[in-house]
Amino acid sequence: MDDLIRKLTKNLGVSRDQARGGVVALLRAGQQNLSPQDFRAFVTDMPGADKLLKNAPPPSALSSLAGGIGSLFGGRKSATGRWAGLAASFAELGVDIDTAKKFGPIVIEHVREHGGEDLVDKIRVALNV
Numbered sequence: 001m002d003d004l005i006r007k008l009t010k011n012l013g014v015s016r017d018q019a020r021g022g023v024v025a026l027l028r029a030g031q032q033n034l035s036p037q038d039f040r041a042f043v044t045d046m047p048g049a050d051k052l053l054k055n056a057p058p059p060s061a062l063s064s065l066a067g068g069i070g071s072l073f074g075g076r077k078s079a080t081g082r083w084a085g086l087a088a089s090f091a092e093l094g095v096d097i098d099t100a101k102k103f104g105p106i107v108i109e110h111v112r113e114h115g116g117e118d119l120v121d122k123i124r125v126a127l128n129v
């Protein structure tokens with residue numbers, strides 16, 4: 001996971017804390033689209049993800065509220081709800097929306113390099129991309 005954090009800081013000009021927080025936000029958003037069993041399997045297959053999630057602070061009230069309000073427009077697993085929560089999470093990290101949009105492709109490429117296409121398919125399902 002450290003190499004992904006380094007890649008995000010280098011390519012996007014974000015701090016290590018912003019990179020870690022962004023990955024955690026993406027993982028938490030993806031968790032909404034997978035069953036608990038599938039999410040555990042995904043995290044197990046992605047080296048360092050379980051440790052990153054365990055050490056992360058709980059989601060803030062703002063990101064939880066934004067995700068909840070967004071979900072009113074299409075259900076808990078809706079893209080609207082998920083992206084509202086993500087936007088709030090990235091804003092709290094001090095990451096602008098244009099930079100936040102660049103996290104996903106970098107994370108997916110990292111997963112491809114370290115976990116293969118099967119894991120990429122899982123993250124695409126998790127993030128609904």
